[in-house]
Amino acid sequence: MHLTVRVEGTRLGHTAIFQCPIGFKVNGNANLTCQASGKWSSSVPSCDPVRCPSLVTPGALDEPHVKVMEHNCSYGGRAVFSCAWGYQLVGPPGVECELDGNWSGPVPKCLPIQCSPPVIPVNGHLIQSESAGMDGGRYAVGSLVQFACRGAHVLEGEPSIICTETGYWSHPPPFCKPRCPYLGEPENGAVVPSKFAYEPGDELQVICNPGFESRLEARPKCLADGRWSMPLPQCTIYSEI
Template sequence: MRVPVKLFGFVFWLFSLNCAQCQECLQEDITYENKEPVAKASYNDGETVKVNCMAGYTGMYRLTCEKGTWKTVAERPCAKKKCSHPGDTENGDFKFTEGSEFVFGATVLYTCKKGFEMASRINQRTCRAEGWDNTLPVCEAVKCPAIHTNGGLTASGNTDEGSYGDVIHFECVSTDKKIDGSSGIHCTETGEWSDSVPTCKEITCTAPDILDGYVVEKRQEYQKDAILKYGCFKGFKLKEGIPRCSKFGWTLKPECDEVTCEFKSTTFGVKKITPEGKTIFRAGERVEITCAEKYWIFFTKVTTKSFKCQDNGKWDYEPACQDIRCEVPHDQHVSSSYFSGDMKFGAKKYYSCMSGYDKMAAEATCTRDGWTPKPLCVVKMCAAPNIANAKIVGEQRPKYNINSSLGLNQSSLYKSPVLPSLNGQAYCSALKSVGYHQT
């Protein structure tokens, strides 16, 4: 009987052992990403374990083993630790080479701007669990070698050690010499000067090529302060000023400008322009203008005229229209005090004539031909006198001017042998037609 009993006990123990193992939770069943492994390979039913995140991550999990299965008690998923801004380096920029955010594992690469070079041995930073590694890289300006000059040349600027962008200016000590080469050089991004150090040479100028012109008495070389004489071809004119040889070349660029005339009178009083729309004319070209009704050509009494642009750049006559105006009629025996103020085309003036003259109209009107009517005043006339018992002596006319006089004799039909004979004169007066007095 003992053997079976012992065998039954062993079987029961083995079954109990297997059932206990069925209640355990295994480490390998914890499958969260970026976690640290837990301490034991398995945990009994009812045990609780804390799962930590890997270095560089934040978060945690708290799990409980229930009948062989892990149950989550608390959960804060593992996420990459954040880093602050890696820092901007002066005269440089950075870009991501790993990642796209400032979190664990991200790497940024620093580069220098144009004209600057990396002074640091390491030019990148990576976000670690403790923050950014390495120090902030430094960009320094590219340097150019020192500048050396001789006694006849001076240099201004940072000549000992130029940095990128620095400019050096050169001048000759003698005022009779000029720079042979570049008067200014700058430090380039490659650490070299943009040009070599210049020298000084005597101030001379060479004869230029002049478009539409020519040099008079051309020389191979001109000394300082020499004057350049030049001329222009027909239809062109000299530029104002006198070119002199200086340390910077000719003080004035010798040029020949095309001769042109500007037609400005395009609106005022103008009725028609031929050619239409053109305002700039070359020498020899013409423009014709026709003035509107109340206008005529400037200082003329015509309404249409052609104008020529001359070789000196001026019109042969002023191409413009002006208001038609009438002058004071001094020679028409009128009182000039009435003719003032508006005397443009169409103006009307009341007027009076001088003594001995009669008005031809109540008003004078300004026209293209002057004041009308023409004439404004006419001399007063006297008809031939008709005096009873008298006879006109000499030539007889139907009308006589003011102050004219006629001789009169008594008619023979009325002579009296008792009375003396009658002789006298008749005269034309501005106040009355006929007067008579006895001689």
């Protein structure tokens, strides 16, 4: 029963004081008095275990994204919380049931994890797709952003990034680097080097087939803005030079 009593005496007016051990509370009147009838003023109380309000009953939590991972309502017991995917705890991850039958603190909140807007590359722009939602310019977990470049520029880096549960993007944003396009092969000749795109500073050399020669000795050079410094030289037959 866990109940202890300290009796002053059994004469009229004497008292009996009942106590419960830690973790239990007195259920009934803890102080009894000996009355003129020869009886105590009330029946002997009992000891009930201290219990805090349940946090797992329907409607007990106001936070829809909070999950209770551990739940012990007894004195000294703990309730441990986590958040649904895409959310993070704000506040202590757990509370303890105290002697007064109340939890040691409020239930924490679960706020959405968000990523800051990614840096838009110079000479580039964003293509929104498969977005899991935006809030005030910030992106929710799972949002996917794709990048594209303008004009004579090509992407260097990841073309698409995803907002992760860490609150950071899966990859740094790419760069848009200027590139000069492939000019094709001259008639009766070839271009060296032959590439899909050229970086600023690259030069083209036109090599003509036997019996043909280029009128120009200058070489086209890829400029910083993605344009060639001159048109591609052509190969002409010796007799036409």
